[in-house]
Amino acid sequence: MRARPEPRVRLRPMSEEEFRAAVVQGIARHAADRVRRGWWSARAARSASRRDFAQLLPNGRKTPHRHFLAVTDARTGARVGETWYLAERKGGLPQFWIDWLWIDPEHRRRGYARAVLRQLAEEAARRGASRVGLNVLADNRPALALYAQLGYRPTAHHLAAPVGPTRSRRPSAGRRGSRAPGPPRSRRRARASRSRS
Numbered sequence: 001m002r003a004r005p006e007p008r009v010r011l012r013p014m015s016e017e018e019f020r021a022a023v024v025q026g027i028a029r030h031a032a033d034r035v036r037r038g039w040w041s042a043r044a045a046r047s048a049s050r051r052d053f054a055q056l057l058p059n060g061r062k063t064p065h066r067h068f069l070a071v072t073d074a075r076t077g078a079r080v081g082e083t084w085y086l087a088e089r090k091g092g093l094p095q096f097w098i099d100w101l102w103i104d105p106e107h108r109r110r111g112y113a114r115a116v117l118r119q120l121a122e123e124a125a126r127r128g129a130s131r132v133g134l135n136v137l138a139d140n141r142p143a144l145a146l147y148a149q150l151g152y153r154p155t156a157h158h159l160a161a162p163v164g165p166t167r168s169r170r171p172s173a174g175r176r177g178s179r180a181p182g183p184p185r186s187r188r189r190a191r192a193s194r195s196r197s
């Protein structure tokens, strides 16, 4: 079987209309993601997501150092996704950060994201950056596999532990299904029968 050739992509600035649509969809996706993970309530998610976007893009498309690009197939011209990045000088050195990468579901697993990341790496090098950074959630397996394939390695870990009564409360004695802390029942039974014999 012949391997499918790697697609070539062209990255072009989004139009104002594309940008507005991207923000509306981005707010909805960001909210839905957090509701699915149980981090936000369905009722408050939209407004929380809007707030995050307002912080990230205080001047919309004109937010300094941010670039909003449509991803198109260089051969057919079809639009297949979008990406945003931040390029700025900070700490005396050029920095390059990918804020967002999205390939439309019907165009996935054809190598578009890989081609986009390669182009963005070239752009970062042209701007004098020594590396490309991004955030990815720990349960986003497709994205993790993609980034690992291209040599991205973790540089930070966000940690979280469950807290609160439902997680930390010990079942009280006598309640159905509860048991005192200690070894599992099977081991306790075995110990009891050993001491009886």
Ligand SMILES: CC(C)(COP(=O)(O)OP(=O)(O)OC[C@H]1O[C@@H](n2cnc3c(N)ncnc32)[C@H](O)[C@@H]1OP(=O)(O)O)[C@@H](O)C(=O)NCCC(=O)NCCS
Pocket (backbone or CB within 6 Å): 101, 102, 103, 104, 107, 108, 109, 110, 111, 112, 113, 114, 115, 135, 136, 137, 140, 141, 142, 143, 145, 146, 147, 149
């Ligand atoms: C993650 C995403 C950008 C990948 O886009 P894509 O164009 O389908 O990725 P590619 O076809 O270039 O895949 C390149 C490699 O990534 C990995 N990969 C991509 N999708 C995968 C999946 N669903 N499962 C496992 N590995 C996957 C594979 O290693 C793949 O290489 P292979 O096809 O040779 O095995 C796309 O799924 C997407 O837009 N998801 C929603 C938004 C998102 O999560 N963005 C990243 C946020 S950090």
